Amino acid sequence: MGGLQIPMEHVLALAGLLFSCGLMGLMLRRNIIFMLMSLEVMLNAAALAFVAAGAYWGQADGQVIFLLILTVAAAEVAVGLGLVLQIQRRFKTLDMDQANRLQG
Amino acid sequence: MNLIPLIPFFPLASAALLLLTTGRMPRGIAAVLGAGSVGLSALCVALTAQQFLATGEIQQITLWTWMAIDGFTPGIAFYVDGLTVVMMSVITGVGFLIHLYSIEFMWEDESLCRYFTYMNLFVAAMLLLVMADNLLLLYLGWEGVGVCSYLLVGFWYRDPANGAAARKAFVVTRIGDTAMALGLFLLLAELGTLDIQPLMAQAANQWQAGDTLPIIAAALLLGGAVGKSAQLPLHTWLPDAMAGPTPVSALIHAATMVTAGVYLIARTYGLFLLAPPVLEAVAWIGLATLLLAAFTAMAQHDIKRILAYSTISQIGYMFLALGVGAFASGIFHLMTHAFFKALLFLAAGAVIHCLHHEHNIFRMGGLRSRLPVVFASFLIGSAALAALPFTSGFYSKDAILLSAWELEGIGPWLWAGGLLGALLTSIYSFRLVFIVFFGETQTEPDKQPGWKMAAPLLLLCVLSLIGGWFALPLAGVFPAGEGHGVNHTIEVISIGTPLLGLLIAYLLFLGRQVSISSLVESPTGARLKDFWFSGWRIDSLYDALWVRPYCAVAQWWQNEPVDKFYNAVVSLSQWAHRRLLVTQSGELRWYATTMVMALVLMLAFMLRNAP
Amino acid sequence: MMEVLFYIAGFVALTATIAALTRANAAHALIYLIVSLLAVAVLFFLMGAPFAAALEIVIYAGAIMVLFVFVIMMLNLGDAGVSREQQLLAGRIWILPGIMAGLLLLELLLAMDNASGATSGNVVAPKAVGITLFGPYLLAVEIASMLLLSALVGAYHLGRRFIVRRGEH
Numbered sequence: 003m004g005g006l007q008i009p010m011e012h013v014l015a016l017a018g019l020l021f022s023c024g025l026m027g028l029m030l031r032r033n034i035i036f037m038l039m040s041l042e043v044m045l046n047a048a049a050l051a052f053v054a055a056g057a058y059w060g061q062a063d064g065q066v067i068f069l070l071i072l073t074v075a076a077a078e079v080a081v082g083l084g085l086v087l088q089i090q091r092r093f094k095t096l097d098m099d100q101a102n103r104l105q106g
Numbered sequence: 107m108n109l110i111p112l113i114p115f116f117p118l119a120s121a122a123l124l125l126l127t128t129g130r131m132p133r134g135i136a137a138v139l140g141a142g143s144v145g146l147s148a149l150c151v152a153l154t155a156q157q158f159l160a161t162g163e164i165q166q167i168t169l170w171t172w173m174a175i176d177g178f179t180p181g182i183a184f185y186v187d188g189l190t191v192v193m194m195s196v197i198t199g200v201g202f203l204i205h206l207y208s209i210e211f212m213w214e215d216e217s218l219c220r221y222f223t224y225m226n227l228f229v230a231a232m233l234l235l236v237m238a239d240n241l242l243l244l245y246l247g248w249e250g251v252g253v254c255s256y257l258l259v260g261f262w263y264r265d266p267a268n269g270a271a272a273r274k275a276f277v278v279t280r281i282g283d284t285a286m287a288l289g290l291f292l293l294l295a296e297l298g299t300l301d302i303q304p305l306m307a308q309a310a311n312q313w314q315a316g317d318t319l320p321i322i323a324a325a326l327l328l329g330g331a332v333g334k335s336a337q338l339p340l341h342t343w344l345p346d347a348m349a350g351p352t353p354v355s356a357l358i359h360a361a362t363m364v365t366a367g368v369y370l371i372a373r374t375y376g377l378f379l380l381a382p383p384v385l386e387a388v389a390w391i392g393l394a395t396l397l398l399a400a401f402t403a404m405a406q407h408d409i410k411r412i413l414a415y416s417t418i419s420q421i422g423y424m425f426l427a428l429g430v431g432a433f434a435s436g437i438f439h440l441m442t443h444a445f446f447k448a449l450l451f452l453a454a455g456a457v458i459h460c461l462h463h464e465h466n467i468f469r470m471g472g473l474r475s476r477l478p479v480v481f482a483s484f485l486i487g488s489a490a491l492a493a494l495p496f497t498s499g500f501y502s503k504d505a506i507l508l509s510a511w512e513l514e515g516i517g518p519w520l521w522a523g524g525l526l527g528a529l530l531t532s533i534y535s536f537r538l539v540f541i542v543f544f545g546e547t548q549t550e551p552d553k554q555p556g557w558k559m560a561a562p563l564l565l566l567c568v569l570s571l572i573g574g575w576f577a578l579p580l581a582g583v584f585p586a587g588e589g590h591g592v593n594h595t596i597e598v599i600s601i602g603t604p605l606l607g608l609l610i611a612y613l614l615f616l617g618r619q620v621s622i623s624s625l626v627e628s629p630t631g632a633r634l635k636d637f638w639f640s641g642w643r644i645d646s647l648y649d650a651l652w653v654r655p656y657c658a659v660a661q662w663w664q665n666e667p668v669d670k671f672y673n674a675v676v677s678l679s680q681w682a683h684r685r686l687l688v689t690q691s692g693e694l695r696w697y698a699t700t701m702v703m704a705l706v707l708m709l710a711f712m713l714r715n716a717p
Numbered sequence: 718m719m720e721v722l723f724y725i726a727g728f729v730a731l732t733a734t735i736a737a738l739t740r741a742n743a744a745h746a747l748i749y750l751i752v753s754l755l756a757v758a759v760l761f762f763l764m765g766a767p768f769a770a771a772l773e774i775v776i777y778a779g780a781i782m783v784l785f786v787f788v789i790m791m792l793n794l795g796d797a798g799v800s801r802e803q804q805l806l807a808g809r810i811w812i813l814p815g816i817m818a819g820l821l822l823l824e825l826l827l828a829m830d831n832a833s834g835a836t837s838g839n840v841v842a843p844k845a846v847g848i849t850l851f852g853p854y855l856l857a858v859e860i861a862s863m864l865l866l867s868a869l870v871g872a873y874h875l876g877r878r879f880i881v882r883r884g885e886h
Contacts, residue, residue: 005763005764005765005766005836005837005838005839005840006719006720006722006723006763006764006765006836006838007720007835007836007837007838008720008723008763008764008835008836009834009835010833010834010835010836011829011833012723012724012727013760013764013836014829015826015829016727016730016731016760018822018825018826018829019731019822020730020731020734021821021825022818022819022821022822022825023731023734023735023738023818024734024738025702025814025817025818025821026738026814026815026818027737027738028695028698029695029698029699029702029813029814029817029818030695030738030806030810030811030814031695031738031805031806032695032805033743033802033805034694035743035785035788035789035792036738036743036746037694037695037698038785039737039738039746039747039750039785040738042750042777042781043734043737043738043750043753046753046754046757046777049769049773050757050760050761053761053764053766053769054764054836056766056841057764057765057766057836057837057841058834058835058836058837059837060837060839060841061841061849062841062845062846062848062849062850063849064766064769064841065766065768065769065841065846066846066849066850066854066857068766068769068772069769069772069846069850069861070857070861072772072773072776072777073861073864073865074861074864075777075781076776076780076781076865076868077864077865077867077868078868079781079784079785080784080868080869080871080872081868081871081872081875083784083785083788083872083876084871084872084873084874084875084876085875086788086792087788087791087792087875087876088875088876090792091878096792096794096798097801097805098693098694098695099693099695101692101693101694102691102692102693103692104690104692105690105691105692106687106690106692699813699814699817702817702818702821703817705821706817706820706821706824709821709824709825709828710820710824713824713827713828
């Protein structure tokens, strides 16, 4: 079936809401796993906005950017989770408030 | 063969030789070099003077051009006219006698070579000063004598008091030297040249009498003269400079260096004639100084300090003479003063030398029979100083007082002050004679002066007596109009006053016929005596006015107050650093939160114009 | 009527996200997140971007989230972890992030005031996407592949257990 015609304000408002939720989670949670999850939420929200823009113009560029965002998210998660493993081994905790050795 | 360049050359070469061999020369050779070079110089001066008196021809010799900058080309050039001949004769003649005397006086001192180095250097610089054709070379000699004065006053440098006296002499004269330098700058800028004769001609062309610029220039030169000649207000260094060896005091602080100021004013008289207020100031400075110093001399008890204050007073007379326009009389008094003051200083040196370095006159006495030659010298010297009739001092001082009387307006006041000064001079000089040479002997002399000390003393005695009969060849130097009529009343008063002073001194100090001890010991009397003894408290005044504030500022400045500003900058940034450090908590959440805060603010700023 | 689907899917995505970020148990939160991603994929499909929707499910939900699951299982947080998280989430910790996020949302909405129009109803086929990728965006593809390579190497290195030899720290 063909695509729907959805008002842009609504789509972008939804993207904005999702982004704010992710931001809230980033500022709120102390556990590094949850912080990474919040980052994923934010990236997803941005991707939604891009795809919506591509749909507005009827071109493929939006989806191409979405693909690149996906790539970035994958790379970031891979490295980030490796770091999480190291943090767990060294600090024996996943609480990021304890990892303040760069203080001062 | 021109002898003129040789005149400063001999002492200069001797000084250089002694300097280069730094004390390794045997004492005998050093002494011969030291005195002999000045002797040779004196010989050349005598030949030059003879030639000058015969022909009356002014010689101007340029050795080489010192510098050439944009039209200003002073040279190492000598200008020999009557005034120069008089000055050179005094310097080398009296200088040679003093050098001869010094050989015996300083023979036991370990630094004899250093002494003669400095003395020869001094004579060379002084000769440069008086022979200079341009003011820049004169200033070179001026500075040279200042340096040598410092070196010689602080000769026995191991005693810090001598060093302090030397520094005081140097610093106080330096103030005058700075004024003089400013005057030279002004003259160069306005007149374009510093050669003395062309300068005076140009000044007469360019300026009228009473213009501002010649007044300023003359006042600045006067500042230099006041410093070097120890007049009010820059006279405080001379009594302390008696810390040097006595021949040094005789040469530098009686006969030659302190007369440099008088010479300067006489040499540039043309400039001073264009500035009548300054000339009047010269006369008043001379008068004030001579009275102040005369009162102070009466209250002193150190033999050399009495003579030092006496020198200050007599130079005041020379300034007085210059101020009333009697330039030739001033130079005449300069010459006679050189004779009798050098005589007095050398005789005092003989007393000190033979009494194992006793300086207090109240611990001497009755030396009339013990040191006859010295007694005779002192007697003749004091007579000349007091201007008793037919001594050289009588003729010169009389001429000055007569010229003062004849000046319109302020003349009679100057004359009255000069007369009072003459009375006081007579009193204090005979006080000195009576206390030291009469009465009971308190300290016995342990040796007699040898021929090297006695011969100069005798020669100077002769000169002090016959010096008044010399006719100085100053005819072509100063403007005419100094001849004065004979005023018998003034002459009688001039003869009588010193005799009156002699009588008073006799009554008070020889055998105490009349006792004023009750007056002296009364409260006002004691306070007055203290006041005069301290030189009218001028030293304390300067101490409170200049020295203490300067030292206080220097003390405060040692804490590096300017650094406080830079340290404050550092402290401020460190304080700000510590305050801002609180935001670096190391917590990831906090960083994210602050980033969001900034983002919110930026968006708010960008959206402020949104509908 | 078909537009309603959009709003339903949107609602599901939003609720699942909020739920994901407020759980104490990491595994639960992950599942909620996957639900949210699936809802967003539906949104893509509705907007006429089937390729994006497929990618969202396959890569995002299927690879990245699975990676998360593996790591959480490896870390073995357990009940102690759950209770700790619950403690940390209570109280005044909500105030400042709440205000900040709310302000940001407000500004985003304000910025969008003059956005108008609607998505076109056209479907952008995967073929078109492929042609665009290997046409104008070729360089980006190459760089993305290099990025993935560096991530691979980095992740391998970071995840290694370091063996401490005698004499070294």
